Amino acid sequence: MVALTRRELIKRTAALTVASFCGINIGLKKGGSIAHAFDADKWVRGSCRLCGAGCRVELGLKNGKPVALRGVKDSRTNYGYLCMKGMLFYKIIHHPDRLTKPLYRKNKSEPFKVVSWDKAIKIAAKEFAASVKQYGNNSVAYYGSGQALTEETYIFQKVMRAGLQTNNVEGNPRLCMASAVSGYLTSFGADEPIGGYADIEKCHCFFIIGSNMAEAHPVIFRRVMRRKLDNPDKVKVINADPRVSPTSRIADVHIQFKPGTDLALLNAMAYAIIDEKLYDKDFIDKYTTFRVGKKKKEVSFGVYKRHIMKYSPDKAAKICGGNVTPDMIREVARMFAKSPAAMTFWTMGINQRVRGVWANNLIHNLHILTGQLCKPGADSLSLTGQPNACGGVREGGGLCHILPAHRLVKIDKLRHQVEDLWGIPRGRIPPKPGYHTVAMFQAVNDGKIKAIWINCTSPVQSLPNADKYKKGLQREDCFVVVTDIFPTRTTEVANLVLPAAFHFEKTGVYGCTERRSQLTLKAVDPPGEARPEVWIVREWALRLADELNDPVIKKAVEPFIGKEEGYELPKAIWDEYTQKLTKGRDNDLRGATYNVLKRLPDGVQWPAPTEEFALTGGAVKKFVRGIDPLADKHAKNSLPYQFYGPAHKDKRLWVWLRPYKGPAEAPDSSYPVFLSTGRIIDHWHTASMTGRIPELMSANPYAFVEVNPDDASRLGIKPGDMVLVESRRGKNVLPARVVEGPMKGMVFVYWHDQHEDRMINRVTKDAFDPGSKEPEFKICAVRIKRLSGPKPIKPFLVNSV
Amino acid sequence: MPIGGFVVSFLPDKAHEVIGSLRDIRGCEVHEAIEEKADSAVVVLEAKTSGDIEDMVEGIKAIDGVLSVDLAYLNIEDEIKENKNELQKLKRA
Ligand code: SF4
Numbered sequence: 046m047v048a049l050t051r052r053e054l055i056k057r058t059a060a061l062t063v064a065s066f067c068g069i070n071i072g073l074k075k076g077g078s079i080a081h082a083f084d085a086d087k088w089v090r091g092s093c094r095l096c097g098a099g100c101r102v103e104l105g106l107k108n109g110k111p112v113a114l115r116g117v118k119d120s121r122t123n124y125g126y127l128c129m130k131g132m133l134f135y136k137i138i139h140h141p142d143r144l145t146k147p148l149y150r151k152n153k154s155e156p157f158k159v160v161s162w163d164k165a166i167k168i169a170a171k172e173f174a175a176s177v178k179q180y181g182n183n184s185v186a187y188y189g190s191g192q193a194l195t196e197e198t199y200i201f202q203k204v205m206r207a208g209l210q211t212n213n214v215e216g217n218p219r220l221c222m223a224s225a226v227s228g229y230l231t232s233f234g235a236d237e238p239i240g241g242y243a244d245i246e247k248c249h250c251f252f253i254i255g256s257n258m259a260e261a262h263p264v265i266f267r268r269v270m271r272r273k274l275d276n277p278d279k280v281k282v283i284n285a286d287p288r289v290s291p292t293s294r295i296a297d298v299h300i301q302f303k304p305g306t307d308l309a310l311l312n313a314m315a316y317a318i319i320d321e322k323l324y325d326k327d328f329i330d331k332y333t334t335f336r337v338g339k340k341k342k343e344v345s346f347g348v349y350k351r352h353i354m355k356y357s358p359d360k361a362a363k364i365c366g367g368n369v370t371p372d373m374i375r376e377v378a379r380m381f382a383k384s385p386a387a388m389t390f391w392t393m394g395i396n397q398r399v400r401g402v403w404a405n406n407l408i409h410n411l412h413i414l415t416g417q418l419c420k421p422g423a424d425s426l427s428l429t430g431q432p433n434a435c436g437g438v439r440e441g442g443g444l445c446h447i448l449p450a451h452r453l454v455k456i457d458k459l460r461h462q463v464e465d466l467w468g469i470p471r472g473r474i475p476p477k478p479g480y481h482t483v484a485m486f487q488a489v490n491d492g493k494i495k496a497i498w499i500n501c502t503s504p505v506q507s508l509p510n511a512d513k514y515k516k517g518l519q520r521e522d523c524f525v526v527v528t529d530i531f532p533t534r535t536t537e538v539a540n541l542v543l544p545a546a547f548h549f550e551k552t553g554v555y556g557c558t559e560r561r562s563q564l565t566l567k568a569v570d571p572p573g574e575a576r577p578e579v580w581i582v583r584e585w586a587l588r589l590a591d592e593l594n595d596p597v598i599k600k601a602v603e604p605f606i607g608k609e610e611g612y613e614l615p616k617a618i619w620d621e622y623t624q625k626l627t628k629g630r631d632n633d634l635r636g637a638t639y640n641v642l643k644r645l646p647d648g649v650q651w652p653a654p655t656e657e658f659a660l661t662g663g664a665v666k667k668f669v670r671g672i673d674p675l676a677d678k679h680a681k682n683s684l685p686y687q688f689y690g691p692a693h694k695d696k697r698l699w700v701w702l703r704p705y706k707g708p709a710e711a712p713d714s715s716y717p718v719f720l721s722t723g724r725i726i727d728h729w730h731t732a733s734m735t736g737r738i739p740e741l742m743s744a745n746p747y748a749f750v751e752v753n754p755d756d757a758s759r760l761g762i763k764p765g766d767m768v769l770v771e772s773r774r775g776k777n778v779l780p781a782r783v784v785e786g787p788m789k790g791m792v793f794v795y796w797h798d799q800h801e802d803r804m805i806n807r808v809t810k811d812a813f814d815p816g817s818k819e820p821e822f823k824i825c826a827v828r829i830k831r832l833s834g835p836k837p838i839k840p841f842l843v844n845s846v
Numbered sequence: 847m848p849i850g851g852f853v854v855s856f857l858p859d860k861a862h863e864v865i866g867s868l869r870d871i872r873g874c875e876v877h878e879a880i881e882e883k884a885d886s887a888v889v890v891l892e893a894k895t896s897g898d899i900e901d902m903v904e905g906i907k908a909i910d911g912v913l914s915v916d917l918a919y920l921n922i923e924d925e926i927k928e929n930k931n932e933l934q935k936l937k938r939a
Pocket of ligand 1: 093094095096097098099100123126127128129130131132262263264265
């Protein structure tokens with residue numbers, strides 16, 4: 046054999062690894078062990094940090110230093126594939142901008158000073174204790190993240206609820222997933238999807254609405270694309286979106302409707318299904334009831350039919366505008382209903398709406414009416430935006446109205462269960478839910494919250510109508526603690542900035558879209574003095590107990606005292622949460638111990654009550670007997686599907702009668718254009734991480750406004766021109782991209798940019814869904830104007846504190 | 847010099863043109879499927895920095911008919927060493 050150079054060997058390793066992942070035979074032979082000689086000496090497994098897809102990745106270490114990355118071939122989420130963003134996350138580990146020391150300032154106008162951890166923890170405890178003593182328990186708040194590990198969210202909320210006796214526990218999933226939560230609860234009686242990604246390879250009709258999954262969940266989209274490419278005639282793809290996005294590229298039909306008219310479109314699809322008798326009568330008889338109104342009144346199928354007759358395709362096509370025709374609505378309804386198995390995907394386009402819950406219900410209606418549920422390849426699947434919005438926040442008790450394991454705060458029995466399991470006196474957790482996100486920051490504005498802990502998120506940039514809420518956080522009488530890894534727009538309003546450990550610098554679990562919990566193990570030490578949040582909270586709670594002279598606060602963290610922070614501490618927290626709190630609940634995770642999670646390439650889909658079952662990977666489908674152990678356990682009859690979810694006493698699926706409602710703010714003569722916002726493939730949320738990866742930043746150094754060519758020519762806007770985008774709340778000045786993306790009368794802006802001229806949430810509206818309390822980021826009215834020709838723009842990041 | 851292994855997926859009827867364009871890219875090694883699959887190829891990219899790799903990926907994405915470029919393997923050992931040397935140089939300066 047001709048001797049290969051080291052680089053040739055690495056290249057051969059790369060080619061063979063990839064070829065083995067995608068099953069392509071490229072005719073290269075493995076060079077035996079030599080091919081791996083230059084590989085890492087240790088691979089540490091975890092999940093990607095940078096979107097909700099849940100891709101599994103291995104970080105290769107050589108002498109303890111990261112040297113290579115690879116996807117995990119046997120993972121049932123990504124089967125080895127990663128996107129560029131996922132590939133480059135390692136650059137954040139030990140990045141020179143990392144926060145490495147605790148920083149404090151008494152007044153927000155002063156510069157920060159470095160303080161010791163001891164002093165920092167003492168200050169945080171003193172400030173929160175003083176606030177509780179002087180202004181009461183509800184004067185303090187925690188605002189967390191769908192990117193925090195489950196162990197972190199769980200311990201934070203435990204200390205707030207059991208220790209500080211407040212339900213002021215919120216998190217940014219309120220801004221992205223809350224409508225999906227309410228949708229699942231009201232339609233299926235239980236939160237989170239019935240199926241998962243495994244349905245993709247068995248699906249025959251993909252209905253993608255309000256989601257640009259090609260950019261926001263690229264590796265999952267890849268599976269959809271493969272399914273379509275492998276079966277171009279058999280598999281249909283319908284994309285419904287006011288904007289043509291990279292997701293539309295593989296669509297057979299692109300339905301371009303006016304922003305905010307989705308409820309009319311979905312009701313009209315149901316009309317066609319009823320009118321053309323495409324529904325599954327047997328499924329409806331066995332598993333369904335029809336409901337209406339706040340009181341959830343049960344009505345007959347006949348009443349539903351009469352209701353839906355108001356939404357004929359003719360009428361809906363007029364409401365929807367764009368390219369929508371009555372025939373198109375009927376055609377897609379037929380494609381969906383007649384398909385052997387149909388799957389819907391959606392994300393923020395549906396959830397971030399003032400009627401997001403109703404939009405979710407109307408999607409579920411289509412699936413229930415046609416029986417497109419529970420069978421292989423059929424599912425109504427809300428794609429999660431963040432990597433741990435499901436696992437940590439929805440399941441771990443990270444919102445103001447929910448306790449761990451899908452328990453509602455307001456139900457006495459469930460609250461007392463939690464108090465008993467924690468070994469604290471009954472009555473310790475207040476019966477009233479705390480402030481939801483918009484209300485929480487309004488309470489900060491109003492001076493009602495005197496101390497707030499913001500963890501792993503940047504509300505100054507990510508809240509809608511951002512300027513309004515920034516003012517509150519700037520108040521000198523509101524003490525702000527921020528735990529993060531980089532300076533952000535929110536560290537700018539903090540009193541205390543605590544440097545946190547990053548992914549792979551600590552251990553913990555993420556739960557992705559499809560009820561799947563996956564463990565990421567610590568691979569390297571955090572830089573400088575950065576520490577894992579679980580350590581920070583434990584130490585803070587112990588100080589709080591002293592400050593408030595309250596042994597119950599200490600009791601909340603007692604099981605965790607003395608545990609080593611890199612592995613033992615998160616493991617103890619995970620054990621308490623899964624073994625005690627999820628026992629007997631619909632997200633039973635008792636089988637998903639760290640030991641089991643370490644053995645599996647991906648993780649476990651709950652319910653998984655035993656280790657033995659968890660080792661199979663868990664429940665691919667909820668509610669299906671023979672697949673979901675709880676469906677067998679709770680079976681009330683001999684039917685194959687058992688909808689045992691906690692929210693529906695009748696154990697049935699509910700088809701909802703929901704009327705059409707438009708957006709909170711429609712264009713008018715003063716603000717004649719729709720504004721919608723979203724993410725771009727290379728950037729994650731507020732870009733505090735991806736903005737520091739030069740490869741990603743150089744690909745998209747700043748946000749721009751996408752303008753339809755017709756609008757551009759009408760307004761004299763040329764590519765690169767500087768354009769004013771102004772709403773009733775605020776304005777941005779951005780360079781224009783003239784593109785057949787947004788429909789006529791609509792513009793689109795990416796929201797990652799930290800520069801104050803290009804922070805689009807200064808323009809968006811904070812109207813929210815009355816049910817889910819999720820704001821309508823996706824739609825508001827603006828006016829646009831060309832200001833000048835192209836100007837040089839420098840990328841911007843907050844880079845100091 | 848980082849090395850990345852990717853799968854490029856493309857529309858089957860554009861296979862010939864796409865493969866041709868890929869072969870024209872410097873630092874891009876193309877491993878065509880030797881079997882029936884005519885809609886993907888394994889590509890190994892080699893460049894000075896991962897920034898250059900990202901640029902190459904962007905270039906590949908822009909080829910008519912290309913649907914996606916997915917990474918499955920990245921070796922960054924050299925780059926990390928180089929970064930470290932850079933940092934040390936900076937520190938000494
Ligand atoms: S798709 Fe999402 S989870 Fe997967 S590699 Fe990309 S950023 Fe990471």
